[in-house]
Amino acid sequence: MPDPLGPLDPADPLERCVPEAVHRRRWAILYVLMFSLLIVVLDNSILNVAVKTIASPAPSGVGATQSQLEWAINSYTLVFAGLLFTAGLLGDRLGRKRALLFGMFVFGAGSALAAFSGTPGELIAYRATMGLGAAFVMPATLAVLMNVFERDEQVRAMGVWSGSVGVAIAVGPVTGGLLLEHFWWGSIFLVNVPVVIIASVAMAVLVPDSRDPEPGRIDPLGVLLSIGGLLLLVYGIIHGGELADFAAPSVVLPLLGGIGLLTAFVAHERRTEHPAVDLSYFAQPAFSAAVAAMALVFFALMGLTFFSTFYLQSVRGFNALQSGVLLLPLAVAQVVFAPRARLAVDRFGARTVCTAAMVTVAAGLAAFALFDARSPVWLIEAVFFVQGVGMAHIMPPVTVAVMQALPREKAGAGSAVSNTFRQVGGALGVAVLGSVLSTRYRAEIEETLRALPLGLRETAGESIEATLGVAHSLGPVGEALVSPAQDAFLDAMRLTALGSAAIALIGAAVVARYLPGRVAEPAPGAEPAWEGAEG
Numbered sequence: 001m002p003d004p005l006g007p008l009d010p011a012d013p014l015e016r017c018v019p020e021a022v023h024r025r026r027w028a029i030l031y032v033l034m035f036s037l038l039i040v041v042l043d044n045s046i047l048n049v050a051v052k053t054i055a056s057p058a059p060s061g062v063g064a065t066q067s068q069l070e071w072a073i074n075s076y077t078l079v080f081a082g083l084l085f086t087a088g089l090l091g092d093r094l095g096r097k098r099a100l101l102f103g104m105f106v107f108g109a110g111s112a113l114a115a116f117s118g119t120p121g122e123l124i125a126y127r128a129t130m131g132l133g134a135a136f137v138m139p140a141t142l143a144v145l146m147n148v149f150e151r152d153e154q155v156r157a158m159g160v161w162s163g164s165v166g167v168a169i170a171v172g173p174v175t176g177g178l179l180l181e182h183f184w185w186g187s188i189f190l191v192n193v194p195v196v197i198i199a200s201v202a203m204a205v206l207v208p209d210s211r212d213p214e215p216g217r218i219d220p221l222g223v224l225l226s227i228g229g230l231l232l233l234v235y236g237i238i239h240g241g242e243l244a245d246f247a248a249p250s251v252v253l254p255l256l257g258g259i260g261l262l263t264a265f266v267a268h269e270r271r272t273e274h275p276a277v278d279l280s281y282f283a284q285p286a287f288s289a290a291v292a293a294m295a296l297v298f299f300a301l302m303g304l305t306f307f308s309t310f311y312l313q314s315v316r317g318f319n320a321l322q323s324g325v326l327l328l329p330l331a332v333a334q335v336v337f338a339p340r341a342r343l344a345v346d347r348f349g350a351r352t353v354c355t356a357a358m359v360t361v362a363a364g365l366a367a368f369a370l371f372d373a374r375s376p377v378w379l380i381e382a383v384f385f386v387q388g389v390g391m392a393h394i395m396p397p398v399t400v401a402v403m404q405a406l407p408r409e410k411a412g413a414g415s416a417v418s419n420t421f422r423q424v425g426g427a428l429g430v431a432v433l434g435s436v437l438s439t440r441y442r443a444e445i446e447e448t449l450r451a452l453p454l455g456l457r458e459t460a461g462e463s464i465e466a467t468l469g470v471a472h473s474l475g476p477v478g479e480a481l482v483s484p485a486q487d488a489f490l491d492a493m494r495l496t497a498l499g500s501a502a503i504a505l506i507g508a509a510v511v512a513r514y515l516p517g518r519v520a521e522p523a524p525g526a527e528p529a530w531e532g533a534e535g
Helices: 020-024 024-056 067-092 096-115 120-148 151-182 192-206 220-243 247-269 278-283 284-317 320-326 329-348 348-371 377-392 393-406 408-449 454-460 464-473 476-515
Strands: 518-520 528-533
Touching: 024 067, 024 096, 024 120, 024 151, 024 284, 024 320, 024 464, 067 096, 067 120, 067 151, 067 220, 067 284, 067 408, 096 120, 096 192, 120 151, 120 408, 151 320, 151 329, 220 247, 220 408, 247 278, 278 284, 284 320, 284 348, 284 377, 284 408, 284 464, 284 476, 320 329, 320 377, 329 348, 329 377, 329 393, 329 464, 348 377, 348 393, 377 393, 393 408, 408 454, 408 476, 454 464, 454 528, 464 476, 476 518
Parallel strands: none
Antiparallel strands: 518 528
16 A cells, blocks of 8 residues: 655655664654653553542552542643643754653652652642653653654654554553552552663664754743643632532632633734644644644543543442553554554545544443443443444544644644643543533432431542442442442443533534545645545
């Protein structure tokens, strides 16, 4: 099958711009980059199977509530997203190799500290530190990739790079389950440290340095406005779910403050000569559609991942290791199909492939609305596999569309923009869908908990894990709470799953309307991109 971007002319110095020494070791460099990307994704996929354990009282966990668990996930994600563009610019200015090594060091240090957290607050803070390190790693990996591969190999390399996310999803839950079977909960973070050391040594030896000859300037006000706005917005959403009351002043004021700061951020970015996020990129329909697709699919999937762990462990009774194994079809599908997504794009075009994939993901999400406490395991596995196939045919094409819409020297900035919106989408997915889950669960279990003393009633109403914890502490009397708690969670999960599916369908509509379909001639200084976009 010919490459969709066409063959290179080796005699053309404008096309063959990668040094020969770097070109010869390009695949070794790619696998090192995958290793560094793997650890960033691995951390969240390990955490997914550990949330039930972390929610348990000490010494098994740290007694985190559902809202604290959401913050443990989102503190990482929001710092990651808020600093991605600035980290990408620093990598473009100071060198991507330096950015990679610095990011890996900070990520490793944060992991070691998180492993020994004594309270949920400490865990949230150290997860934020890990997000700071990850913000330097992610854009630098993609920027290096775009600078060591010629354009005729970039689509293939991007598929392999995206497939490493599937590897992390596969390795993470099983690794997390194994660690929790034999060690304390902090081991899921401590395992990152040796991986960081190995990856850093390989980077120092193999990865070439590169930078933008005309890097942008840092925009500290834009960074502060964006992080502050996102933190207030997510706080308001999570707190609303915690209270089951989105009209409370302590919910409305942070929401309005977050919206106000984000509005000020957009106004500032449009005026400043050195924006933290270059909004001019979004004038290209292909870029905008690809970024929107990433944000929406991660909004839906991160919310699903959060509640599916409680379904598998708290409702179905699987332990952490068994839950990790049950997630393997989701990962295996991505590992197998992501590197081959380009073949489907060659034949049908990026728009058709991504639209069908988004609809497939939506169908998989909606299927969770049909599950109950006795759904056959093979059906759950089939749904996870279908979702993995859908994801595998979304991420490589939209990532290539983003990166090839920009000049090569802006690869770090382009990667940062796409990853920023992906992480923001994921954070909002956990916050919004987690709050929907929490609010519906409280409403469903409230009547059952009326017989409990007030203090126990408030504790038990926080989440299904809290209810089951109270039931266990009450002994035989508490057994009457177990079945209603599971029924209430299933009802809340069904509503949340349908909400996730609706978000994925919105993404499908955006992709169908705006994403290009075939190869177009590049703009001056830019890589070729797919044509056929409307608007």
